[in-house]
Amino acid sequence: MKALYRNLRIKHKLFILISFVLLAFSGGCLAILQYAFKVYNEEFYRQSAQALNVSSNGIENELRKMERLSYRISTDPMVQSYLMQIQKSVSLYQQFVLRANLKERMIEIAGTDKYILSAHMFDVHGNESAIGNQQIEISRERMEQIKAEASLEEGGNRWVFPDGSDRALIAARAVRSYENLELERLGTLTIRLDLEEIFSDYSRGMKEGGSFLIWNGEQQLYPHDEKISSKPLRMNLEHSEGYQIVKIEGDRYFVTYAPSGHTEWTYMILTPYDNLFQTIVLVRNAVLGVLAASFIIVMFIAFRFARSITIPIERLNMKMKKVQLGNFQYSEEEEEEDRRLPMDESGQMHRNFRMMLQRINELIKENYESQLVMKDSEFKALQAQINPHFLYNTLDSIHWTSKMSGELQTARMAECLGYLLRNSISFQEPIVSLEHELKILDSYITIQKYRFEERLNFHNDIPTELYSCTIPKMTLQPLVENAIRYGVEQQIHGCEIRISAVVHQNQLLVTVSDDGPGMEHAFLEKLRKGDAAPRGTGIGLRNIQERIQMLFGDEYGIYIESERFKGTQVQIRLPYERGIGHVQSAVGG
Structure with missing residues (x-):
């Protein structure tokens, strides 16, 4: 039943809900009406029993008086x-x-x-x-x-x-x-x-229309004419006193009865029920009629109300089925229907669905145009590969010429520069292993050591078991470049740059630190906010921050700590993910 109800249409669910509420309300009204009848019966019984007790007590007093009189005469x-x-x-x-x-x-x-x-x-x-x-x-x-x-x-x-x-x-x-x-x-x-x-004397207090009866077992003592059939009254009474509603010759009577305390008689008051309760019966019938009419009217209104809610939803469902089949166009008739809908939740759903289709069509058009632009860009990039290839070949020629001339330092610098150039302009792999990133960094350090000689002291403290961890490409080299630019270049004496990595709470923490002059607090705040422009033509910290958060989420990125004359520490927080590949020996040192 639960599954059947869940699969019903909304208008049927609303119809069932309203029917249940109306039936519950009608049941409550009938229960209250029945309770009112019961209270009225009990109140009438109380009054009838009081009158019956007065009459029966008077009669029995007379009977006792006759007994005393007969005793007085006989004695x-x-x-x-x-x-x-x-x-x-x-x-x-x-x-x-x-x-x-x-x-x-x-x-x-x-x-x-x-x-x-x-x-x-x-x-x-x-x-x-x-x-x-x-x-x-x-x-x-x-x-x-x-x-x-x-x-x-x-x-x-x-x-x-x-x-x-x-x-x-x-x-x-x-x-x-x-x-x-x-x-x-x-x-x-x-x-x-x-x-x-x-x-006759002691039954004068009876209600108008009521009859006073006295029974001795199944024999009716009073009245003698027995105008009322005694057969329905010859019943097994559940209690010695009380009241019942009996049907005699097609008419209902309210019977109040009580036993005699002096004889074996039973006193009764017989009141026509229909005459007594005529007003209440009319009220009850009127209430039942009103409830029946209300039920029919409310069910009709409920049906119309359910349709007013479900018809817009059904139309929207049909439009969705059209979209599911690949038809994203909105006809003029459908737009006119949407304008006639009231701006309630259903109307807003239709309006939002129409706007969503319009946006989808716009996105489809924009995506198509973007694909054309991308194709054109790829073509131009293919043409532009002539210049880097020419540069690679030129550097390679310088490398071998220098080797042949015995200029090994020049040859080494040309080789490292060519390796850096190839990796910096190749974006086919945005995420590489930490080992690959350290190789790029090693080429860059080699060139810088020829430049600064003993003033640059670089240390790689990353454990080899972390070399397979993944890291965005061209992340470490810009950080070391900044350390050299703001550390080594700013000091006459030597500067130590150290790179390390640890795993903490399922995060890979890579730290680049130097013992340079540090930064002013104001400049550090600008740098954290991304407001400081990079010096030279290198990749800025903001670029690295945006790439990391775009790839992994806002909880990852770069965190900078620096204090004047106490050096700078830049930490990269990345998810701890291990790649697949061979881990080679440490690079640089």
């Missing part, structure tokens, strides 16, 4: 007395009077509670004593069910849930005699509660 001394008398009485009239007294006592205890529909006391003979404004006739089967469930609690309260014949919630309790702790069964008390009224 009331007068009620206990009436039931025990009914149990022992044989006379029907006496039983009738006792039941009437029992009703009056029950009215005194529970007759004012707004949620009680009716209260029924069944004695051991199965006779009923009922109070309340909404009394009903309880069937024998229903009564047997109530008695059976109440007996399971052994005197405790038992909640009997509504059935098809009666929609009231019943608090049932077996009445037992507590006199002398006999716990003899005296009857069964049932209190019918108006479940709708209780739930």
Whole structure:
């Protein structure tokens, strides 16, 4: 994948980059939007749970109140007395009077509670004593069910849930005699509660549009009509309380649930999700639409932007291919296209490329003209070789004539002068071995010794193992010539000139020193800067310096040290390079 990406065209890379940035931005927006939904859900759950807790606590307080009321009735001394008398009485009239007294006592205890529909006391003979404004006739089967469930609690309260014949919630309790702790069964008390009224009163704090539900396991206690399908709500809840979003008959609902602390019931608030979150859903859809539209627009702009960058580069690439094929000409159409380009980096590249081609064409023309000049110069140089050859032949004739006449000194000087002349005007080899350079220097010293005799004392201290090192041609002779000119000629007594060489840090250091009168500081500075003109017609130090730096670099060259009346020392620094050739014995001395 990395290699594939690297080989893609620039406009495709820009397109991928902008797409990645836009997708990352869109993903971030969606993540923030999702987080906002989650925060809103949790905040709505917090408010719903608070309302649910208020309602459920109110309902459970009423249920506890009913339990206490049923306990109070069943343990009331007068009620206990009436039931025990009914149990022992044989006379029907006496039983009738006792039941009437029992009703009056029950009215005194529970007759004012707004949620009680009716209260029924069944004695051991199965006779009923009922109070309340909404009394009903309880069937024998229903009564047997109530008695059976109440007996399971052994005197405790038992909640009997509504059935098809009666929609009231019943608090049932077996009445037992507590006199002398006999716990003899005296009857069964049932209190019918108006479940709708209780739930209606305590669910008024619910949000508008929300529904209050009570479940006992999988049985829906409230509301009774079951307008909402209960099947999706019969689920395994992960926690005893919390919230979920469920789908019922195509509609989504926000369900907040909490368990009862007093019964096995589960309280729920069911709120239509789409109505509740309609505004947020619209905002979300609007954001998604804006992101989608922005993505399309930005991708179109990115494509145009990438093309605006890559098209000039592609055109420049085509021009380079033309140059690669040897076409260095710039057409008028291409020049007109360059003028229409903006002067950004791409336009400047086109302009620089056009100027580079123009310069290349100029260099080609100049090189062609230079080649013509060089050919002409070579022809003239070939013609000019007649004069040096004539001079060589003349010197050679003087050499042999002097030998024949016994003038050996003159013959030797003519031989050395001819050798010097041949090497000074021959530039076929700009770099020679140190051995060859010392031979040239030896010829020059020979001539100068005939001139100055004992006043010139020359020493060669260069080790023979360095003779194969390379050095620019005609480097040592001008330095020794300067030593003679500024040393020997300036003194009446003799002057010692010494040449030596060492290798230090991969550099060849050749030193020419003399014990002459030295130089003034001002003249030495001019000499170092190359401002001092050479005396006579010799090769100046500046010429040698420029040749060395041109061949090897600026870190090499000539370094001069001199002090008045203490002589002069000139050091040549060259790269240490050994040539191939035979090293002969020391030259001069």
